[in-house]
Amino acid sequence: MANTTLQKLEKLDRRWVFLAMAIAVAAPLFFKLGLAPKTTPPVKAFYDYIEQLPPGSRVLCSFDYDPGSKAELNPMCVSVLRHIMLKGHKPVILTLWSTAPALIERNINEVCRDEFGKQYGVDYVYLGLKEGREAVMVAMGKSIRSTFPTDFYGTPLDNLPLMNGVENYSSFALLINVSAGYPGTKEYVQYVTSRFAIPMLSGSSAVSVPEYSAYFQSGQLRGLLTGITGAAEYEALIGKPGLAITAMDGQTMGHFVIIFFILFGNLIFFINRRSKGRA
Amino acid sequence: MKREIPILITLVFGVFMIVQFFIPHPAVNDIANRLQNWAIIVISFSYVLGSANILRINGELVYRRAPGWPYKLVLVIAFFTMATPGLILGIAEGSWTNDRLFTFTYVPLASTMYASLAFYIASAAFRAFRVRTWQASVLAITALIVMLGRIPVSHFIWQDLPGIVDWIMGVPNAVAQRGILIGAALGAIATGLKVILGIERSYLGRE
Numbered sequence A: 001m002a003n004t005t006l007q008k009l010e011k012l013d014r015r016w017v018f019l020a021m022a023i024a025v026a027a028p029l030f031f032k033l034g035l036a037p038k039t040t041p042p043v044k045a046f047y048d049y050i051e052q053l054p055p056g057s058r059v060l061c062s063f064d065y066d067p068g069s070k071a072e073l074n075p076m077c078v079s080v081l082r083h084i085m086l087k088g089h090k091p092v093i094l095t096l097w098s099t100a101p102a103l104i105e106r107n108i109n110e111v112c113r114d115e116f117g118k119q120y121g122v123d124y125v126y127l128g129l130k131e132g133r134e135a136v137m138v139a140m141g142k143s144i145r146s147t148f149p150t151d152f153y154g155t156p157l158d159n160l161p162l163m164n165g166v167e168n169y170s171s172f173a174l175l176i177n178v179s180a181g182y183p184g185t186k187e188y189v190q191y192v193t194s195r196f197a198i199p200m201l202s203g204s205s206a207v208s209v210p211e212y213s214a215y216f217q218s219g220q221l222r223g224l225l226t227g228i229t230g231a232a233e234y235e236a237l238i239g240k241p242g243l244a245i246t247a248m249d250g251q252t253m254g255h256f257v258i259i260f261f262i263l264f265g266n267l268i269f270f271i272n273r274r275s276k277g278r279a
Numbered sequence B: 001m002k003r004e005i006p007i008l009i010t011l012v013f014g015v016f017m018i019v020q021f022f023i024p025h026p027a028v029n030d031i032a033n034r035l036q037n038w039a040i041i042v043i044s045f046s047y048v049l050g051s052a053n054i055l056r057i058n059g060e061l062v063y064r065r066a067p068g069w070p071y072k073l074v075l076v077i078a079f080f081t082m083a084t085p086g087l088i089l090g091i092a093e094g095s096w097t098n099d100r101l102f103t104f105t106y107v108p109l110a111s112t113m114y115a116s117l118a119f120y121i122a123s124a125a126f127r128a129f130r131v132r133t134w135q136a137s138v139l140a141i142t143a144l145i146v147m148l149g150r151i152p153v154s155h156f157i158w159q160d161l162p163g164i165v166d167w168i169m170g171v172p173n174a175v176a177q178r179g180i181l182i183g184a185a186l187g188a189i190a191t192g193l194k195v196i197l198g199i200e201r202s203y204l205g206r207e
Helices: A002-012 A012-031 A042-053 A068-086 A101-116 A132-142 A183-191 A204-220 A226-237 A242-278 B004-020 B026-063 B067-091 B096-130 B134-149 B162-198
Strands: A058-064 A088-095 A127-129 A172-179 A202-206 A222-227
Touching: A002 A132, A002 A242, A012 A242, A012 B096, A042 A202, A042 A204, A042 A222, A042 A226, A058 A068, A058 A101, A068 A088, A068 A101, A068 A172, A068 A226, A068 A242, A088 A101, A101 A127, A101 A222, A101 B096, A127 B067, A132 A183, A132 A242, A132 B026, A132 B134, A172 A183, A172 B096, A183 A202, A202 A204, A202 A226, A204 A222, A204 A226, A204 B162, A226 A242, A242 B096, A242 B134, B004 B026, B004 B162, B026 B067, B067 B162
Parallel strands: A058 A088, A058 A172, A088 A127, A172 A202, A202 A222
Antiparallel strands: none
């Protein structure tokens, strides 16, 4: 009888697993746990690098993600813009992902225009999308003006005061990339950072972090935000709690559910194997 | 000549792009810059070609009532529903295309697809994550430690847990990743040289 129950449990209908996960990630919407992560060294390095730039520094931001990774990377993008604005730096923003322009435009308007009341063209510029992946990255190293003759709204770069004197990467104090994959951080490291000597910070989805942490160790990345956890740490550092910190409750519960099912599955597996061995 | 001319073009431009990297002369830089802009234009045109190809292939399947044709029809309708208003009304914030079609339709659909991964990961963890061998045991233990160490309450579970996760990511993980990256880079160099020298010709398609 007990054996039959265990064998049934080993073949548990996956809909029960789905239900457990749904409850785990939905429960924090009603019962807030308020969990805030401890700051890790890559996130601290990211924060410190922006902090130590002289106020008014021009920062090139490449936000490369799509609606699929919005939940994970949008809070990061918003926090990066907030930090840049808080320190009085001037971002020039672009994207290499065709489904990103609208997402990024909304963030820029919410943060730079509405929250901080900055002036477009003077305090920040949005270049929009340019197709061409690595070719665009390398072309910007030669001339940003020939790569982006106009901004997202069709205004020639010469009419934007912030773009006066901007030629290539050497016109910027820093490159920040928030990336969900290709083209993104890996390609910027391979084609841009060393060749054009521009320091780079990266924020990426958690699945890419094992790959990018090697770049952080080697110094090719000066700082690294790691998934929604990294974004939550960063929000706490800049003192502007947002969606990432809210999402930590759901993520924590989700991790516990996965850990429970791994342990539970293996426990049943071992008991069943032992029973079969005895038989 | 259909094959020889493309191979010659690849050889000339491929060698030039390698050589220009080592010659910081304005004239050489200018030519390289122009070539890179050409590449950007060609890549942009590939979107037009890809769109036309999608319509041709799926339109033909709908016309022939091939198996699954209603799904192809949905694709064709969705294509025109997104593309036509975007081309006419623009895609800037506040436009009908951006708000109705992108923000309120495409974004939730794409986010839902990605979010459903969490459910499949939980199911797969229960069914497939069995420690049948010692290699699987190492993988499972490492996964459990990293998952526990990446949550805000990790230091309450065990004070040293975040440090152990940092060590796993910084030492064994970084070592493996560097090996993979260096191997992939050497492979990319070898493939690039084979393409430039005309040894690898699969990009030209069949005869």
